[in-house]
Amino acid sequence: MSRWYENTVFYHMYPLGMVGAEKINSASVESHGFSGLERWIPHIKELGCGAVYIGPLFQSMSHGYDTKDYSHVDYRLGSDEGFKSFIEECHKSGIKVVVDGVFNHTGREFPAFQDIRKNRENSRYRDWYQNVDFYGNTHFNDGFSYGAWRNYYELPALNLRNQEVREYLYDIIRGWIRNFNIDGIRFDCADCLDFEFIKETRRITSQEKQDFWLMGEVIHGDYSRWANGEMMHSVTNYELYKGLYSGHNDFNYFEIAHTVKRQSDENGGIYRNISLYNFVDNHDVDRIASILNEKRHILPVYILLYMLPGVPSIYYGGEWRIEGRKINGSDDGLRPALDLEEMTIAFGRDDFLETIKRLGKIRKENPVFAEGNYKELCLTNRQYAFARISADAAAVVAVNNDTNRSHMRIPVPVACTEAAELLSGKTVKPESGFLEVELEASSGMIFKLL
Template identity: 40%
Template sequence: MASWIDRAIFYHLYPLGLLDAPKRDDWGDGLEHRLPGLQPWIPHLVSIGCNAVYLGPVFSSVSHGYDTTDYVEVDPRLGDREDLRGFVLASHEQGVHVIFDGVFNHVGRAFFAFRDLQEHGEESAYRDWFVDVQFGRQSPAGDPFTYYAYEGNFDMPTLNLQHPDVRQHLFDAVRTWFSEYWADGIRIDAVEKLDKEFLREICSVARGANPDCWLMGEVLSSDYREWTQPGLLDSCTNYEVAKGLPSSFNDRNLFEIAHSLKRQFGPEGIYRDRLLYSFMDNHDLNRVASTIQRPEDLASLYTVLYTIPGVPSVYYGSEWGLEGVKDGASDDGLRAAMVLPEDIGTMPQPWLPDHLAKLALIRQESDAIRLGAYAELHVASEQFAFRRDVEGDIAVVVVNAWNDPKDVEFGIDLADGTTLVDRLDEATTVTVEAGRIRVGMSPNTTRILTAARNS
């Protein structure tokens, strides 16, 4: 596990969208140096407490970046090698780690080996680089052969990861990401489609290139333990929380997220020894501001996200409550072009960046929040409380998702007379009496209670 990850708070950038790159580049229409436009975002993300970047696809492709055509050359719609190195170097200089997006299951049709297959047919030296190539039948894309396409999308032929030359090609690319671009880790796409032995090998290659790298996989629905065994990934995307957290607030049913968190991280939790990647939106999911039914829930949603076990992440633009939804099969609405606003008062939720910065500071100052065990203390339809603690450090998070004030009372294993201070409003304190605390909650608010310094 990377030495820096327990303090990491990620900011997810999708450069092709944010930088307003053309949607397609079928013919290599020329080099545009857009990547330097990311550099002003570094001090911004630092200002809201983020210290790591998950950088969406930046290597050559034809469309959305997940149809790779070259694993080491930067997409000419974004820039060149120097532009990417410049972004990573500038990030490192400001204390920000950068992980790349790695797409190993499939490539784009403009990938050199697939083009050779189109040109030379059955005589191609690369015909075995792809899964289930069959001549004598026409593909939906018009090729005189068929092949296995990723999720039926014939713009993305599936690589044969059993082929030693395919593996070597990908391994060499990963080594280049670390040696020439100074990456700090990789988010691996479509992990559930990968052969485990290939995954084990590419993880080994990455750790050999950078022993302090962090390897996180996109896992949609399977058991995260399957992919985080020794020698495999360090972490997975926690889609259960990504979907369940907003859903719980929308339905006013906090039992839903409480059940998930207890199942995942409680005393008998199946992931209690894993540090999963926590988020509520990304380049594939509707933005959280569009998912929720009430904007007043945003503060509590992010407070929970930052205080549950895991590594929290913010998707670019969502720190201002930017909205965005899928339009049929198109994800363009999730991947908007943006420039940093000169006047944040024009943004949908201009108060939210300061809230995130405060959450980040609280998180960094609390070993309990970053590293502590998780235990549920109280749950009702519209109230929820949980505890994080490690080696005497404690944090208690209390949520009121009701439209009215509410006193939330529950038992707690602390000495009578112990005083807890709300880190979000330090004028508010509660004291343990007879093994219980009563927390006065305003409508639609959350408190983060930690032990007072003199208690």
């Protein structure tokens, strides 16, 4: 039986962007951002999403990752009570809430860092940050140097090997669970975090809430170093993300299939026991609708996102195929303000939007896509079919990246009398152990074997 975070679809919200918050925080600004975000909850539920990942949202000075106060939500979004109300409304709709844990670094306005600036060698917080050197300096001319995330000195790096720092953060996490009733944490820069800190966080959060979920931002490396029984439950699957867009741009399904087989194949996939967090865009990378050379490829891309092993996530606006790119190093184009009512009117019953809803429904009603083993069935540069097989169910997924209609002859992986195509509602009967199907250009099919 899969756990909630394995058999769900996430909706990824970047709240400061969604509400059009000011770029620089000001305590004088009264915001009702959370009440605006609450209006998204019925839409998220209609998409078939059972969880939101929302963040960053705690007190910061600019983009949200320069934390000033871990205990309170950002003024630009509203009040702590407003956030509690948002979570309560999500829970009433059966939606879990996961927040950003920015624990690798703080902003320069964080009280401990300000104390070091003021009291220097006499500061009780001098060991709260990495490599503090009072004989050094930075371009801020503080009269000392310090470790920072990727040498970006606006984000001084916390010393997570300092027990006092760790205990402080553990108390913060307990407070988030007890005061806000969150259901999980996404670790920002998880590949920079101290392993013992992650292990202890896993232990503490499991005590606070048995089904609490920990997911981490990891780009490169062996994902099982961070996602395992002692540490996090999942990490961001950047390896598959790259394959999903380049495999379509290059008309090369071998790239995607190689990645999935390496990760999830039932006969030796190195992450087959881990539900990785899958996505096709997020708040840090160009949107998939901007990356794809052939815009129609967005349909098979999303079919694969939902039906391949792992936990699928939609980045807000993706359901409407909005575009966005980094420009001159700025992420603003990836994090736009969106008015839900305007988007609803503009897109109405858009075919792609309706397909996203159907994919969410299919995923929810067929646990085989969370629990089933992966098995490759057939593969060419432009056509790809695979099965998901569990003890009591089986499904076949086929996609076509060709610009032309294509015929596929797909071997049936288990005995069955017919196959129900879940997107169209049509049925196909196997012939001599094969499904003979016609796929339209840039399309896909999902079969439940009966």
